[in-house]
Amino acid sequence: MFDFRQYKRGYFMPPTQCNDWVTKEYVDKAPIWCSVDLRDGNQALIEPMSLDEKLEFYKMLLDVGFKEIEIGFPAASETEYEFCRTLIEKDLIPDDVTIQVLTQARPHIIKKTFEAVKGAKKAIIHVYNSTSLAQREQVFKKSKEEIKQIAIDGAKLLKELALEDGGNYQFEYSPESFTGTEPEYALEVCNAVIDQWEPTSDNKCIINLPVTVEMSLPHVYASQVEYMCKNLHNRDNVIVSLHPHNDRGTGVADSELGLLAGADRIEGTLFGNGERTGNVDIITLAMNMYSHGVDPKLDLSDMPRLSKTFEKLTQMTIDDRHPYCGKLVFAAFSGSHQDAISKGMHYRIDNNPELWTVPYLPINPEDVGRTYDSDVIRINSQSGKGGVAYVLERNYGMIIPKAMREDLGYAVKDVSDVAHKELSADEVLEIFEKRYKKYTPHFKISEVHFKQTNGIDAEVTIEIDGKTELIKANGNGRLDAVSNALASKFNMACNITVYEEHALRRGSSASAIAYVGIEDDNNKGFFGIGIDHDIIRASIDALESAMNRELD
Known part of the structure; x- marks a missing residue:
């Protein structure tokens, strides 16, 4: 059944008008980038990456220049946990790079997550719970207050465990399914979390506004983001992050308009890999900025290598028309x-x-x-x-x-x-x-001799059907004399209309190429080329081929 009447908008506009982003022309600086390839992207693969494959992918992300990398959901599987511990214990995290781990706002999962990151020089602990109307009513069957309390309790536990551990942690909160949540309620929940964390200029918190499922045109998301940016508590010490998916095919547009609306950070994946239709494609976003003369702060100068490595490790295929990196995106057939x-x-x-x-x-x-x-x-x-x-x-x-x-x-x-x-x-x-080159089905010119008299006399030896014949003519120059000889022999026009030449290689031993075009009595053109160290010989060879074409 294909019936549009069963659908209606599942998103909510902000309670106040928020469209200042409309006045901005383009994204004028790179956001904070966070790659989620190793978590969100990896969990969307038919066959998730092995430990060794994740390590290779991680090193590629470092080469590109990511300073924040979500490495996994360590409480979700042993491979995720082991990968996190490997990076920490083998000292594979550069001093200027921060790893990020994801956890649901559930006490036992949060505690397992802290065990996974113990010993890290610094880490982002990303906690989330779903806040959307559909999930509240259908999945959790809880009230707004009950859902908000889950977020508050999770935020409290993060702060308590961080104090106990003494590690260098930054906190991030996501109201999952933000796009299906009433903006004023999402704001209420996020502000409750911020109030628990009390971020400072030295340790800002991150509020992430995920497009868990795309539900609206990009301008609606931009208005939602602007509403949050204008009304979040302690905004100067809050980094507003976006995590768009691509269900409507507008993940890049969501991100760009969201940045115009005041966001500071983007979570996404290389080439847009992710659940369903994928995450926002960081390469497209970054290269869009690059094409506007903005430094994206990522090194994407070897796209073939990135593409090859990505396809090998994920067993995914990059479309030939994928922006900036597809095999055909620069190709012109027309x-x-x-x-x-x-x-x-x-x-x-x-x-x-x-x-x-x-x-x-x-x-x-x-x-x-x-x-x-x-x-x-x-x-x-x-x-x-x-x-x-x-x-x-x-x-x-x-x-x-x-x-x-x-x-x-x-x-x-x-x-x-x-x-x-x-x-x-x-x-x-x-x-x-x-x-055009050495086309001689009718005759060949085997020898030419010139004598300067009143103009140039040419004696041209030609071969026809295995027999040689000497033909003579006079002309204004060497090529003109040879063309007159051929015209006389074959009783056909051989009017030179095109003559051009140039060197093919530099230096004393350079070959020259000559292009000759002639016309018959009906102004139909025929062409030939000649290549030789001697430009005169090259010109004669070109004329020979053009005349043979006329004789066809």
């Missing part, structure tokens, strides 16, 4: 897109602008460890002449004349269309050379 990117890249070479403004590329792919050669201009049957020319220039240093690009583009598109596949750069080069 001809118009390829042409714009190609021209944008040439503009950068010619003008050396300070800012990155290349069309269709929001960031420079090289910033995240990608390459132009294999990641940007991709060739298939949808590609255009500009893209094909860009591939040959980028990979092989061949600057294709504009007049030649359309003919080449159609040739490449035809091959891709018939084969129903993308073509590699080497395959594009193969098509290019097969069509």
Whole structure:
């Protein structure tokens, strides 16, 4: 049954108008980042990571630059507990990194959690209980006062055990299912917890506002966050944290608008792994800031390595279109897109602008460890002449004349269309050379001699069907003289309309490439290329191939 009438909004707007966030243009500084890959992300895997796998993932998070890492729910399983103890006992936690552990607001679980973190230089103890209307009515069958008391009792016990232990602990509280909780009631519960903890400027507490399930448009969440930020007790000593999930596909938007609304911290996962549709994707969030010229305070410069390690350890697959890190996110198959990117890249070479403004590329792919050669201009049957020319220039240093690009583009598109596949750069080069280089099905030029008289006299020896023949003509220059000889021999126009040349490699032994285009009497164009150390020989070879094309 597909019946929309069984649903209605399950969220609550704040009792007062809260939309100051609307006036802010963009997130202008990085939040405090907390990776929850090793807890929230790990518990969402079909096969949770082993101890060794969690250690490898943890080290990757350190390399990225996370200073707060939720390492698990140590009272939930022996593996979680052992992982926590391993990090502490083997001194694997850098001085500037804080581990975080999760616990329900239940006394025996809280006590087990403190046992797990004993000896840590510092740790965040994250306690939670659900406060939503649906959970109060359906799961716990408790009143608002009873649910609030669970939070208060949990907060009290954290403070008592921390004093007994003498450790360096910071406290965090989450009203789980915040998005399904009346904002004024969530505020009441959170303030009761803050009053118990009495945070100071030297030891702030964290109030985390989880989007346990997305229920609303992002602007509603932003209004809820702003309401909490404006009305929390002791706000200067409270870090407001967000923990968005992605049920409506707007976890990133929730986070960005929540930061505009006054939040200080984000809990999320690399690549958005998490329960159901996932947690908020920290990579997308951080790279969105980066693309606005804001330092995200995370090192995401080797995205291929992060992707490979993530997929290996989680057995999850990153979608090819995943923002910033998918295999195809910088790829352009469309001809118009390829042409714009190609021209944008040439503009950068010619003008050396300070800012990155290349069309269709929001960031420079090289910033995240990608390459132009294999990641940007991709060739298939949808590609255009500009893209094909860009591939040959980028990979092989061949600057294709504009007049030649359309003919080449159609040739490449035809091959891709018939084969129903993308073509590699080497395959594009193969098509290019097969069509234009040493194309001699009708005749070959084996020898050419020049003499300067009234202009240039050319004696051209050609081979046709295994026989040699000498043809002669005069012209304004060497190539003109050879083209006149060929036109006379085959009784066909050989009007040179395109001639370009350039070196392929620098130095005294550099090869040169020549491009020649000719037209017949109907103004139809034919093209050829020649590559040789001698530019005259290269030019003659190019003309030879173009004339053979005309004879087809």
